[in-house]
Amino acid sequence: MVAEPVAPDVQPLADIDQVIHASARLMILTYLYVVESADAVFLKNMTGLTWGNLSTHLSKLEEAGYVTIDKGFRGKKPQTTIRLTGQGREAFQVYRQRIRQVFDDLPE
Numbered sequence: 001m002v003a004e005p006v007a008p009d010v011q012p013l014a015d016i017d018q019v020i021h022a023s024a025r026l027m028i029l030t031y032l033y034v035v036e037s038a039d040a041v042f043l044k045n046m047t048g049l050t051w052g053n054l055s056t057h058l059s060k061l062e063e064a065g066y067v068t069i070d071k072g073f074r075g076k077k078p079q080t081t082i083r084l085t086g087q088g089r090e091a092f093q094v095y096r097q098r099i100r101q102v103f104d105d106l107p108e
Contacts, residue, residue, distance in 0.1 A: 013098070013102055015098060016095065016098055016099070017091055017094070019060060019061065019066065019091075020092060020095045021095070022060075024047065024049055024053060024054075024057045025057050025060065025061055027046075027047045028043055028047060028057060028058065028061065028067075029066065029067075029084065029088065029092050031043060031046055031047070032088070033084060033092055036083070037081050037082060037083040038082055039079055039080060039082070040054065040058075040079075040080040040081075040082065043058075043082065058082060061088070064091075065085060065087045065088065066085060066087060066088030066092075067082050067083060067084055067085060067088055068082070068083045068085055
């Protein structure tokens, strides 16, 4: 008698937040999760994204309510500061939990 392989429960993948799941946005949120705020230059350098790509992904995160973007000046130089919102922090934690659950449920 051959044992049937047990299929892993991948249902949590169906519920993954697609706003976060895009690799560029996942990188951005990962950096923002561990700091109070970051400027756009830091995020551009850390993620390797172009200015246009960074701007596009930050706009999607802002529309979702996951980040706030503050534009101002430091002296005479423009500075853009990005912060993870409470909603963004919670969404990121749920995302982590669901991804972890999928991997933990996989058979060895």
